[in-house]
Amino acid sequence: MGVYAVTGSASGMGRAVADKLRAAGHTVIGVDVKEADVVADLSTGSGRQRAVREVLAAADGRLDGAVLAAGLGPGPGKDRPRVIAQVNYFGVVDLLEGWRPALAASASAKVVVFSSNSTTTTPAVPRRTVRALLGGDVDKAVKSVRLFGRGASAIMYAGSKIAVSRWIRRTAVQGDWAGAGIRLNALAPGAIMTPLLEEQLSNPAESKAVRAFPVPVGGFGDAGQLGDWAVFMLSDAADFLCGSVVFVDGGSDAYFRSDAWPRPVPLTRIAPYLFRFLRFRR
Numbered sequence: 001m002g003v004y005a006v007t008g009s010a011s012g013m014g015r016a017v018a019d020k021l022r023a024a025g026h027t028v029i030g031v032d033v034k035e036a037d038v039v040a041d042l043s044t045g046s047g048r049q050r051a052v053r054e055v056l057a058a059a060d061g062r063l064d065g066a067v068l069a070a071g072l073g074p075g076p077g078k079d080r081p082r083v084i085a086q087v088n089y090f091g092v093v094d095l096l097e098g099w100r101p102a103l104a105a106s107a108s109a110k111v112v113v114f115s116s117n118s119t120t121t122t123p124a125v126p127r128r129t130v131r132a133l134l135g136g137d138v139d140k141a142v143k144s145v146r147l148f149g150r151g152a153s154a155i156m157y158a159g160s161k162i163a164v165s166r167w168i169r170r171t172a173v174q175g176d177w178a179g180a181g182i183r184l185n186a187l188a189p190g191a192i193m194t195p196l197l198e199e200q201l202s203n204p205a206e207s208k209a210v211r212a213f214p215v216p217v218g219g220f221g222d223a224g225q226l227g228d229w230a231v232f233m234l235s236d237a238a239d240f241l242c243g244s245v246v247f248v249d250g251g252s253d254a255y256f257r258s259d260a261w262p263r264p265v266p267l268t269r270i271a272p273y274l275f276r277f278l279r280f281r282r
Contacts, residue, residue: 002064002106004234005055005099007031007042007091012194013114014069016227024231029058031095032070042070042091043083052098063102065110065234068092073196074154081156082142088160089133093167096184104180110234114226115165115186117249121256122158129156133163161188165245172243183242185233190249192221216251 004021008014009030018028030036031051038054041047055063072087074080092113096103103109132141141159145152165186171177172184191197191210197220200206229248233241247253265273 001025001027002234003027003029003059003062005029005031005059005063005066005095007051007066007068007095008070008114009037010035012069012196013189013192013223013226013230014067016223017067017069017112017230020224020227020231021234026064029055031055042095043072043086045090045094048091048094049098051095055095055099056102059102061102062105063099063109064106066096066099066103066112067230067234068095068111068113069230071114071116072157073200074157076150077153080153081145082138084153084156085133085138085141085160088157089164089167090138092164096171100176100180100182103182104176107181108236108239109182110238111182111184112230112233113164113168113184113186114230115168115188115245116158116161117188117190117247117253118158119162119165119188119245120247120253120260122154125155125158125162129159130163130166133160134167168245169243178242183238185238185241185243186245187226187229187233188245188247188249188253189226190221190247190252191215192223192226194223214252214255215249216255218250221248221250 004026006014006018006028009018009028010032018030021028029038031038031040033039033041037058038051040051042051070087070091072084096111103111126144129141129144132144145155145159148155168184168186177184191213200210226248229246232238
């Protein structure tokens with residue numbers, strides 16, 4: 001049996017993951033703003049430091065895996081874009097960087113980060129928003145979405161998920177991660193019936209937009225289904241899974257972007273491709 005840290009463990013998909021892991025006999029160290037083993041506000045630097053410190057103490061310096069499911073969706077409020085960036089991006093990156101030695105101590109740890117299909121279905125997300133987050137500059141990221149007005153939080157939500165997905169793919173293949181036996185991957189859900197979606201559906205204006213969004217298989221996903229996916233990605237069956245972003249969204253991503261991916265390496269990218277090919281060392 002393993003020891004796993006799960007953020008967002010008090011509700012939604014995080015709770016579904018935590019419940020399934022505990023039911024299978026694993027030890028779960030839940031992290032949330034309330035009703036968790038480690039109570040921490042991931043929208044603040046001090047809260048993230050607390051989460052790192054207390055999880056490491058509870059795990060006695062060794063983690064068999066982690067699931068980063070805590071997240072904040074679009075909503076009203078002038079400061080909402082900033083808080084979204086802090087939770088959705090830094091609430092993943094800061095924790096994983098702090099937990100990396102404990103994950104490496106396992107020699108075969110698995111990490112699953114909850115991304116979103118908003119990464120590919122939200123149009124007009126500024127590249128500078130993503131670059132600012134990847135560069136660790138939250139002020140610059142917030143400034144980059146101001147021109148969207150009331151839509152700023154939705155753009156920041158998508159931008160934060162794009163940034164964290166890119167961080168995962170860049171980081172997963174590095175020697176300190178893949179080379180240390182840590183498998184880092186992401187799940188990209190679509191419309192899943194969670195408290196966040198229920199809140200949106202209770203608002204007439206938002207409900208109309210949510211229900212009109214194309215989902216080829218119809219309806220909404222279930223948090224338990226995503227929990228099953230996460231548990232699978234934590235298992236030995238996922239030993240060869242590294243740096244992947246798996247869409248579980250009822251077909252929305254495929255509907256909008258059927259031909260966008262996979263793509264061959266274009267001629268303009270041959271030189272950097274060969275450079276990375278030749279510099280790789282096992």
